[in-house]
Amino acid sequence: MRIVPNTHTNHTALVTGANSGLGFEAAAQLAEAVRHSDAWVGFEDPTGTLVATARAISDRAKRSWVYDVMVDPAWRGRGVGRALVEALLDHPAVRRTQASLTTKDAQGVYAPQGFREVVSWGDRTTMARPRPVTPRT
Numbered sequence: 476m477r478i479v480p481n482t483h484t485n486h487t488a489l490v491t492g493a494n495s496g497l498g499f500e501a502a503a504q505l506a507e508a509v510r511h512s513d514a515w516v517g518f519e520d521p522t523g524t525l526v527a528t529a530r531a532i533s534d535r536a537k538r539s540w541v542y543d544v545m546v547d548p549a550w551r552g553r554g555v556g557r558a559l560v561e562a563l564l565d566h567p568a569v570r571r572t573q574a575s576l577t578t579k580d581a582q583g584v585y586a587p588q589g590f591r592e593v594v595s596w597g598d599r600t601t602m603a604r605p606r607p608v609t610p611r612t
Contacts, residue, residue, distance in 0.1 A: 483567045503584040514539070514566035518559060526550045533568040537606065538589035539609060541569075544584075564588060564604070573606040 480567045491507040499585050512530040520526050525582060533539035541563065576585065579598050590602040 481572055483515045495576060508543065512542070513568040514563060516562040518555060518562075518565060520550070527555050529559050529563045531563055531566070531569050531574070535568050535572070537572055539569045539572040539574045541574055544581070550559075556581065557587060560584060560588050571607060573603060575601065576601040 493504045509528075509530050513533040513535065514527055514531040517525050518527040527550060528546065529544040530542065531541045539561070544556065544560065544563075546559065564574060575593070576590070576592070578585065579600075579601050582590075582592070582600055582602065585602050585604075590606040591604070593603050594599045595601070
């Protein structure tokens with residue numbers, strides 16, 4: 476598995492197949508959201524098929540918000556989600572910010588990355604990872 480360049484826009488299989496419950500009207504809506512996001516990472520399998528994707532919006536200084544973290548079901552349980560989030564958090568637009576997100580059931584993916592619960596309502600949990608401390612020079 477490898478990280479793909481952020482020019483990758485083929486999200487159709489992840490949106491229309493395994494993750495069709497996301498509420499997107501069409502895969503094109505996700506592709507549009509990715510194009511306008513400050514950060515995007517994706518992983519492909521050895522055949523070049525996109526198997527995981529995540530994006531974030533960011534002010535690049537204080538705060539970012541993580542969206543649309545998706546891993547193909549065939550690749551779940553192998554650490555792909557955690558590696559994907561780690562790669563996104565290391566993106567230049569995100570790495571110096573407090574990152575936040577909302578999830579229904581993936582708290583275990585985010586907790587090892589330093590995310591902690593902020594608030595829960597219904598079946599959703601908002602989590603945040605503190606802004607990394609930058610050493611003074």
